[in-house]
Amino acid sequence: MTSGLTLGIETSCDETAASVVTSDNVVLSSVVSSQVDLHARYGGVVPEVASRAHVGLINPVISQALVEAGIEPKDIDLVAATNGPGLVGSLLIGVSAAKALSLVWGKPYVGVNHLEAHLYSCFLEEPDLELPLVVLLVSGGHTILVSMEKHLEYTILGQTLDDAVGEAYDKVARYLGLGYPGGPVVDQLAETGENKITFPRPMLRDGYDFSFSGLKTAVINYVRNNPDTPIEDIATSFQEAVVEVLTTKARKAAIETKAKGLCIGGGVAANSRLREAIFDICLEDGLHPFVPSRAYCTDNAAMVAATGWRRFLQDGPTLLNTGANPNLKLPEKAHL
Numbered sequence: 001m002t003s004g005l006t007l008g009i010e011t012s013c014d015e016t017a018a019s020v021v022t023s024d025n026v027v028l029s030s031v032v033s034s035q036v037d038l039h040a041r042y043g044g045v046v047p048e049v050a051s052r053a054h055v056g057l058i059n060p061v062i063s064q065a066l067v068e069a070g071i072e073p074k075d076i077d078l079v080a081a082t083n084g085p086g087l088v089g090s091l092l093i094g095v096s097a098a099k100a101l102s103l104v105w106g107k108p109y110v111g112v113n114h115l116e117a118h119l120y121s122c123f124l125e126e127p128d129l130e131l132p133l134v135v136l137l138v139s140g141g142h143t144i145l146v147s148m149e150k151h152l153e154y155t156i157l158g159q160t161l162d163d164a165v166g167e168a169y170d171k172v173a174r175y176l177g178l179g180y181p182g183g184p185v186v187d188q189l190a191e192t193g194e195n196k197i198t199f200p201r202p203m204l205r206d207g208y209d210f211s212f213s214g215l216k217t218a219v220i221n222y223v224r225n226n227p228d229t230p231i232e233d234i235a236t237s238f239q240e241a242v243v244e245v246l247t248t249k250a251r252k253a254a255i256e257t258k259a260k261g262l263c264i265g266g267g268v269a270a271n272s273r274l275r276e277a278i279f280d281i282c283l284e285d286g287l288h289p290f291v292p293s294r295a296y297c298t299d300n301a302a303m304v305a306a307t308g309w310r311r312f313l314q315d316g317p318t319l320l321n322t323g324a325n326p327n328l329k330l331p332e333k334a335h336l
């Protein structure tokens with residue numbers, strides 16, 4: 001049996017996920033149960049609904065991950081779970097399950113930072129990525145630009161000062177009546193629209209921090225004043241503004257930090273225009289691009305398992321009296 005098997009558990013928001021990953025990043029199973037349909041009627045994730053759904057799903061999802069991996073509990077070497085950031089009620093379900101299994105199976109437990117796990121989703125598919133890297137982490141809750149100098153060692157170059165980029169997508173989509181989640185729908189509409197509207201590019205040349213609240217407001221005001229504009233053109237113009245801001249800052253960061261590659265991670269990394277733009281700038285600048293497959297952009301437990309094993313080797317097990325932290329930050333050397 002392969003050594004270094006980690007069971008990863010992810011319940012930070014509205015995905016119940018479990019995965020078994022080897023010490024050399026081979027994913028033996030990755031099971032994700034989505035709650036999108038549960039929350040769609042509310043136009044967003046309802047924390048109480050999410051945590052209750054996790055309670056019913058967590059055991060079947062873990063069992064399925066073990067079955068698909070073709071292993072038994074005795075084969076597991078480490079149990080890892082996301083312990084923050086995220087919705088505290090949801091986090092507690094995964095953390096509690098992981099601790100219980102750790103005690104019952106007599107295996108060490110490691111709490112994993114959700115943001116760090118997204119960074120390491122890149123290494124699931126390309127384990128030999130050469131450092132240093134610049135990673136653009138974009139999701140519904142986060143927009144962070146990170147310089148990754150060494151493994152498990154980072155510098156946060158910039159982050160959003162207000163709305164995360166995924167949050168801006170969802171708010172614009174909600175105003176346009178496109179439902180939840182909004183990002184994929186806006187992305188799809190943008191494929192057939194024209195970039196006719198010059199929306200603002202907030203903080204485009206101002207350092208590495210981001211701001212998307214003003215852009216969201218500009219889109220809403222434009223639609224109010226121009227109700228006959230094709231919705232496809234709104235989507236395209238909004239998306240072009242977002243992608244230009246993200247890629248301009250990421251490109252500048254990669255050049256100034258002398259990075260060898262540029263990666264993206266998080267749910268918004270599934271956006272087709274952003275993926276295309278990252279490849280384009282890397283080709284122009286001679287950088288190595290890495291864009292995770294869409295299955296590893298959204299929340300999953302494979303990234304949690306892989307990151308948990310790295311943390312275990314460096315820091316050892318997490319104490320079982322360590323709880324969940326909904327406001328957990330990415331560990332870093334310094335903030336520039």
